[in-house]
Amino acid sequence: MSKDLVVKSSITVEKVARYVAEKITTETELEGKLRKETSKLQSGGMISSSDVGAFLGILAQAVNAKKALEIGTFTGYTAMKVAAVLPEGGKLICCDVSEEWTNIGKKFWDEAKLSKKIDLRLAPAIETLNGLIGDGQAGSFDFAFIDADKKGYDGYYEACLKLLRPGGLIVLDNMLWDGAVADPSVQDDTTKAIRAMNEKVSKDRRVNSCLLTVGDGLMLAYKK
Numbered sequence: 001m002s003k004d005l006v007v008k009s010s011i012t013v014e015k016v017a018r019y020v021a022e023k024i025t026t027e028t029e030l031e032g033k034l035r036k037e038t039s040k041l042q043s044g045g046m047i048s049s050s051d052v053g054a055f056l057g058i059l060a061q062a063v064n065a066k067k068a069l070e071i072g073t074f075t076g077y078t079a080m081k082v083a084a085v086l087p088e089g090g091k092l093i094c095c096d097v098s099e100e101w102t103n104i105g106k107k108f109w110d111e112a113k114l115s116k117k118i119d120l121r122l123a124p125a126i127e128t129l130n131g132l133i134g135d136g137q138a139g140s141f142d143f144a145f146i147d148a149d150k151k152g153y154d155g156y157y158e159a160c161l162k163l164l165r166p167g168g169l170i171v172l173d174n175m176l177w178d179g180a181v182a183d184p185s186v187q188d189d190t191t192k193a194i195r196a197m198n199e200k201v202s203k204d205r206r207v208n209s210c211l212l213t214v215g216d217g218l219m220l221a222y223k224k
Helices: 014-024 029-038 050-062 077-085 099-111 125-134 150-163 177-182 189-203
Strands: 067-071 091-096 118-122 141-146 164-172 207-212 218-223
Touching (some): 029 050, 029 099, 050 077, 050 141, 050 164, 067 077, 067 125, 077 141, 091 099, 091 125, 099 118, 125 150, 150 218, 177 189, 189 207
Parallel strands (some): 067 091, 141 164
Antiparallel strands (some): 164 218, 207 218
């Protein structure tokens, strides 16, 4: 990398981020209600920001997604965003282990008439993904969003690569980890795992990739 490289960052200050969330990025009434209900949880801060949700929907549309994967569903906000842009007959397989959290989302999926597009699998995600591969579904998915336990990202990424068709897109969330990845003094296992994934994906010749400063950092990997 050149020492003279000039980095033009799009990381936003709080005032600009608020402007984007309030004035530019739109949520449906149901999505807003789901966000409000999720905020009551002790872990409510894990919900994706509205701009990330909107961006995921656009990305799924951009690759003409009909079959999609979500690894880590939480209360179902991003699942709503992705499922909403799938065509009639499209399917989003959501992988999570928490019935408590996903039950919150299910009632909103029902009200939004999206439940028929969402197939929730309550099991360790790697088991679900390997099961899909074993069922002969490799190469049949168009889009995958990974937002789960960070130490498991490598396994999820490899499984999703097998399941996606050429031209499919994988999006990995939290790849800046609140800036910790850029601080050499931070050496906890989770941060190190995220750094390793950033390096792996950026050097992976099977994909074209880009790390964006949207939300907490989105790594996009386009399967060649």
